[in-house]
Amino acid sequence: MKNLKEQMALALVSIFLGLILSIQFKTINKTVGEGVLPTQRAQQLAVELKKIQGERDLQLKRLEELETKIKQYEKGEADKNVYAENLYKDTLKYRMLAGYVDLEGPGITLEINDPPIDLQFGEQYSPIVDELDIILQIVSILNAAEAEAISINDQRYTSYTEIVRAGDHIEINGVSTNSPIVIKAIGDPSTLESALAFKGGIVWQLENYDYIIHINQEKKIVIPKYRKIKEFIYSKPMEDGAN
Structure with a gap:
């Protein structure tokens, strides 16, 4: 009889401990993500941050390459004749005024x-x-x-x-x-x-x-130049002679 009581008590304790562990496991899942420990989550975030920073650097590099190509095209055209050279100088002047140089x-x-x-x-x-x-x-x-x-x-x-x-x-x-x-x-x-x-x-x-x-x-x-890109959505140039 005594052994039966001890076995029942042990079973109840086991069930109680099982419930506590289950609750803790669910709480951790909600906090840091299912199947992920806090250190693992931190590592995942670090990887994601590095990926985003890499994409940003790639876009900045691409922007610089495009700007270099524009300068080459502008300069190349300017070498052809006086009209193109004056056009190049005017373009550079307005880019300076706008802050993009x-x-x-x-x-x-x-x-x-x-x-x-x-x-x-x-x-x-x-x-x-x-x-x-x-x-x-x-x-x-x-x-x-x-x-x-x-x-x-x-x-x-x-x-x-x-x-x-x-x-x-x-x-x-x-x-x-x-x-x-x-x-x-x-x-x-x-x-x-x-x-x-x-x-x-x-x-x-x-x-x-x-x-x-x-x-x-x-x-x-x-x-340094102004880095943000301004898009004109509502504005458009007026035609000559338009009121």
């Missing part, structure tokens, strides 16, 4: 850093990424000073550029960035610096609010 030349670099850490809890403190209106004001001043190209943290500023707040950072042309904010502009270095750094000007105001400012004239600044 890497540019270099003299200009200035303006670096804006947040106030020192011991001032960051004051009532007047705010990180520079919160001051989008100030960043846009600087861009407007540089344009008024005839800057030929502008970048913000190495993102080309064009008429299609979007600058938006996103959490504790900002996105420029869809790329996340944070302080310090480094604005580069190609143009006459003295004119550009004077437009920003006169007494009462934008640099003076930023320094009054304890932002740390570095502004330098440069003999050679490199500004």
Whole structure:
């Protein structure tokens, strides 16, 4: 009789343990995927990420190859006659204006850093990424000073550029960035610096609010091209003489 009770007790314990293991197994399946352990899932995600990065790099390489071919075609046509050469120069000019060409030349670099850490809890403190209106004001001043190209943290500023707040950072042309904010502009270095750094000007105001400012004239600044592709869906060229 005693053996029967022990056997029944052992059977009940076995059933109970079986139920617990079954529940745990189902929970793991829901969390990391059926038949996959956490380490295996992490490895799978790493492989998928590497694959996506490889596809991105491949597309960028393909884009560069196509741009190289376009330049070869344009240059090849330009060598044939004066008309084609002028057409090539006009095309290059408009690509420069649209921001689709890497540019270099003299200009200035303006670096804006947040106030020192011991001032960051004051009532007047705010990180520079919160001051989008100030960043846009600087861009407007540089344009008024005839800057030929502008970048913000190495993102080309064009008429299609979007600058938006996103959490504790900002996105420029869809790329996340944070302080310090480094604005580069190609143009006459003295004119550009004077437009920003006169007494009462934008640099003076930023320094009054304890932002740390570095502004330098440069003999050679490199500004990258605008990387996003703009598709015209609703717009089309007007025919000559159309009202």
